[in-house]
Amino acid sequence: MLTRENAIEYVSFVVDDAGSGREIYSDRYAIVREKDKNSDGLNYEYPSVLVGWQCGFEPLFVAVHSYLDVELDDDEVVEMATDYLNERKWFVNENETPEPDYIIR
Numbered sequence: 001m002l003t004r005e006n007a008i009e010y011v012s013f014v015v016d017d018a019g020s021g022r023e024i025y026s027d028r029y030a031i032v033r034e035k036d037k038n039s040d041g042l043n044y045e046y047p048s049v050l051v052g053w054q055c056g057f058e059p060l061f062v063a064v065h066s067y068l069d070v071e072l073d074d075d076e077v078v079e080m081a082t083d084y085l086n087e088r089k090w091f092v093n094e095n096e097t098p099e100p101d102y103i104i105r
Helices: 004-010 074-087
Strands: 011-016 021-023 049-055 058-065 102-104
Touching: 004 011, 004 049, 004 058, 004 102, 011 074, 049 074, 058 074, 058 102, 074 102
Parallel strands: 011 058
Antiparallel strands: 011 021, 049 058, 049 102
16 A cells, blocks of 8 residues: 555656646745645645556656645646646657556555
């Protein structure tokens, strides 16, 4: 079973509900948010949700969180992660986007 701690190393992208999607660590806010201590020096009530797809031997994860630090439900995080990966043309067929294999809170 993949734990949150193990999954973090496979996060490639960050998406928030303000419509901002980018590569992990591309700016000081493109991080996997945790409830307490974060590399941007801020504290958050709601950590990023890790949405992942198994790609052969290794998974790919998108960290999804709220710009305003509110709780997002599973449907919202899956939609945001999927839309972002579709924009990047990551899926082979965007008309048949696979459901994620992981949703880790």
